[in-house]
Amino acid sequence: MQFSKSTDYALHALIHLAQSERRNNIGIKELCATLGVSESYLSKIMSKLRQDGIVRAVPGVNGGYELARPAGEITFLEVIQVIEGRQQLFECSNLDSQQHRLLAEDRAARQDQDCQGQSECLVKKVMDGAERQLHQYLREYTIQSVLDAASKECNHALNKK
Template identity: 35%
Template sequence: MKYSKATNYALHTMLYLVVATPDKLVGVQQLAERQEVSPTYLSKILTKLVKAGMIESSSGANGGYKLKRNWEEISFLDIIHAIEGTASFLDCDINHGTECLIQKVMVSAEEKMEEYLRSQKISELAQK
């Protein structure tokens, strides 16, 4: 399984905001330069994080992005869901009814992975 580049940039951006300046605005240009990515592309990712309630934006000459309250509780899973959504990795399209054994294995694996990612807080990673 593979997450999109957008998720990679979102995770790195959130870690940078936690480590660098949790309470200060950081401009999209600075964030983009840090990751060597287009500011336009990163803006789309940041918009998703704003909509998910993890960061807030401020427009204007001195505008930028900063973490919202309770940022210490943001997990890897929260960030991944903000970018990728919550759809299952595998939707069994073969007509087995509700008893598809392959689907059951995949759902169980996803649940275990999500449990782990939910337990990993971006703020804890920043302390390392």
């Protein structure tokens, strides 16, 4: 279980766009030179980011990409979900297996109305909790926060001089 390279590229591309905010329309050529990745591959990724409203793109002379929103409003979670998709981290296969059927029957036999309906697998419950934790964390970091961290390091160094 790993994040794809595309996610890596997407995040770094967005950081570069954020760093170059005064200039608008950064071309794919500059982006792929900066990231060290092929033009054709990176444009697929940029295309996805555009379709999800994270960047704007303009073709033609002096065209290129720019952030569609302030860098502080683009979270890591959002970027990751655009690239990786929005499937759940964990899906319980064989919900009709004997193990699950027994648990469900238990619940049914007990006629516990509170438990009806939440026939979810207990393993999945734990894993869904893990996913929630992860999402909560990734929502707290934005493209801007990375830029801030970089300049904070820089200021720290300057103060020492």
